[in-house]
Amino acid sequence: MKTLLNNDQLNITLLRLAHQLVENHLSFRDSVIIGIQPRGILLSDRITQIVKNITGNNNIDYGKLDITFYRDDLQTRNEIQVPSFTDVNFSIASKSVILIDDVLHTGRTIRSAMDALIDFGRPKKVELLVLIDRRFSRELPVQPDYTGHTVDTILTQKVKVYWQEKDGKDEVVLLDKQ
Amino acid sequence: MSLSVKHLLGIKELTVNDIEQIFITADNFKGVLNRSIKKLPTLNHIAIANIFFENSTRTRISFELAEKRLGADVVNFSASGSSVSKGETLIDTVHNILAMKVDMVVMRHSASGAPWFLANHIDASIINAGDGANEHPTQALLDAYSMREKLGDLKGKRVTIIGDIMHSRVALSNIFCLNKLGAEVTVAGPPTLIPKHIESLGVRVEYNVKKALEWCDVANVLRIQLERQHKPLFSTLREYAQYYGVNKQMLDSLAKDIIIMHPGPINRGVELTSDVADSKQSIILDQVENGVAIRMAVVYLLSGSGKRDGIEKIG
Structure with missing residues (x-):
C-alpha cells in the first residue's frame, strides 16, 4: 500500500480544483455540477461547497447522477446492481456541465455517464473533473479536463479514496490487490 | 445484490428483503418515467415474450411498456388466434418461443400453478402475470x-x-x-x-x-x-x-x-x-402509474438471474 495523497495534500488539491473551476466558469450562471454515484458524489459535495465559498454564490445547480442503467457490462456481470439515486432537478439544456468522479480508470463509467446525461437534455458542453487519473489504463478515448493527481498503475492495483464524512479520514491510497 | 429467486412466480417465495429491493429499484424507475426521455438502454441485449392465455388490458400494456422502456425487445402472444387453438400444449408453445432465443417469459394463465410447472421445464426466467385464482x-x-x-x-x-x-x-x-x-x-x-x-x-x-x-x-x-x-x-x-x-x-x-x-x-x-x-x-x-415502475424493477432485477446457477429456488 502506498499513500498517493495524505490529508493535507488532498485538501490542497481540492482547493486547486475548485479554483480552476471558478477560473473557467466564473459566476456559474450557465454552469452546473453533476457528481457520479456512488463514490463520485463525496468528491462533488466537497468541490461544490468550496466553489460556493469562493464565488459566494449559494445557488449553483448541483445534481447527482446514477449510471447503473447505462452500464455496458450488464450482460457480462453476474450480479445485478441495485441503483443509487439520481437527483437532477434542473435543466441541463444549453448549460456547461462539469461531471465529477473520484477515479478515472477505463473511461467506461464516464461513457455511461455521458449517455445518462444526454437523456436529460442537450448540454452546451461537458467537462470532466477527476481526483485521480489512472493514466495509461484507458479502454475508451476519455480524458479529464481537471485532474487532481495523475498516477501510473497496473490493472491489478486499486486506487481507494477515503473521505472524512464516510470513512473517517481524508486520504488516497494505492493498493496492491492479491 | 440480487433477488433470492430466479423467477417471480408468487409473493409467497419472496423474502422481505426482495420486496424492499424491488421497491428501491422502482423508486429509481419512477424518476426515469417522469423525465422527458423515458427510455433506458439497460436491457437492449434481452428479448422478452409476453404470453397471455387469458384476457388482460392493464397488466399486459404495463408489462410491455416496462420492458420497452428498459430497451428490451418484446414479442406478444395471446392464446386466441394462436396455435393453442390447434391443440398445441403449453410446454410446446413455450419451447417454440424460447427456440427463437427469448430470455424471459411473462405469462398469464387461467390454470393455477401454470408458471411453477413451466419453471420446472425451461431455463428462462418466468414472471407470473396472474395464474388462475392463485397469485398475481x-x-x-x-x-x-x-x-x-x-x-x-x-x-x-x-x-x-x-x-x-x-x-x-x-x-x-x-x-x-x-x-x-x-x-x-x-x-x-x-x-x-x-x-x-x-x-x-x-x-x-x-x-x-x-x-x-x-x-x-x-x-x-x-x-x-x-x-x-x-x-x-x-x-x-x-x-x-x-x-x-x-x-x-x-x-x-x-x-x-x-x-x-x-x-x-x-x-x-x-x-x-x-x-x-x-x-x-x-x-x-x-x-x-406505479405498475410500470414496479414491473421495470422486477424485469431488471430478474434479467441477470438466468445466468446464475445454484441459487434457483422455486416452489
Whole structure:
C-alpha cells in the first residue's frame, strides 16, 4: 500500500480544483455540477461547497447522477446492481456541465455517464473533473479536463479514496490487490 | 445484490428483503418515467415474450411498456388466434418461443400453478402475470408500493380487501405481501365468496363491509369474477352492490378518510360507485402509474438471474 495523497495534500488539491473551476466558469450562471454515484458524489459535495465559498454564490445547480442503467457490462456481470439515486432537478439544456468522479480508470463509467446525461437534455458542453487519473489504463478515448493527481498503475492495483464524512479520514491510497 | 429467486412466480417465495429491493429499484424507475426521455438502454441485449392465455388490458400494456422502456425487445402472444387453438400444449408453445432465443417469459394463465410447472421445464426466467385464482405478484407489489407512497411504512397499517376473495389472485398475493411487510389484513365480503379457513393465512374475516371500512386505513376493492364462478354464489349483482358495494355515503360516514384502491377492471356501480372510484380518496390511477415502475424493477432485477446457477429456488 502506498499513500498517493495524505490529508493535507488532498485538501490542497481540492482547493486547486475548485479554483480552476471558478477560473473557467466564473459566476456559474450557465454552469452546473453533476457528481457520479456512488463514490463520485463525496468528491462533488466537497468541490461544490468550496466553489460556493469562493464565488459566494449559494445557488449553483448541483445534481447527482446514477449510471447503473447505462452500464455496458450488464450482460457480462453476474450480479445485478441495485441503483443509487439520481437527483437532477434542473435543466441541463444549453448549460456547461462539469461531471465529477473520484477515479478515472477505463473511461467506461464516464461513457455511461455521458449517455445518462444526454437523456436529460442537450448540454452546451461537458467537462470532466477527476481526483485521480489512472493514466495509461484507458479502454475508451476519455480524458479529464481537471485532474487532481495523475498516477501510473497496473490493472491489478486499486486506487481507494477515503473521505472524512464516510470513512473517517481524508486520504488516497494505492493498493496492491492479491 | 440480487433477488433470492430466479423467477417471480408468487409473493409467497419472496423474502422481505426482495420486496424492499424491488421497491428501491422502482423508486429509481419512477424518476426515469417522469423525465422527458423515458427510455433506458439497460436491457437492449434481452428479448422478452409476453404470453397471455387469458384476457388482460392493464397488466399486459404495463408489462410491455416496462420492458420497452428498459430497451428490451418484446414479442406478444395471446392464446386466441394462436396455435393453442390447434391443440398445441403449453410446454410446446413455450419451447417454440424460447427456440427463437427469448430470455424471459411473462405469462398469464387461467390454470393455477401454470408458471411453477413451466419453471420446472425451461431455463428462462418466468414472471407470473396472474395464474388462475392463485397469485398475481406484480399487482400485489404495486399495491403495496402505492400504499407505502401514501402511508409510509406499512408496519401496523390496516388494509381491508373487499369482494370476491375466493376467486381473486390479487387477494391472495396481497395477503402474502402485506403480511410480509407487517400490515394487518381483513378480508370482507359475502360468506360464499370467502374461502373457509382463510384465517390460517393470518387475516381477519368480516362480513359487514361498513365495519370493515371503519377498521381500516386502506380498502382494496376487488371485482366480482363471474368468469370463475361456475355456480351462482350470490343472487344478483344488484343485491351484491347493495350489501357489499362501497358508496360515497358510506365513506363520508367514516371517522377518517381511508384510501380506496382497485386493481381494475372496475365494474362501476357494483363493487364501487362511480363517485367513489373518481373521488380524491381513490388512488386507482396511481396504482396503474406505479405498475410500470414496479414491473421495470422486477424485469431488471430478474434479467441477470438466468445466468446464475445454484441459487434457483422455486416452489
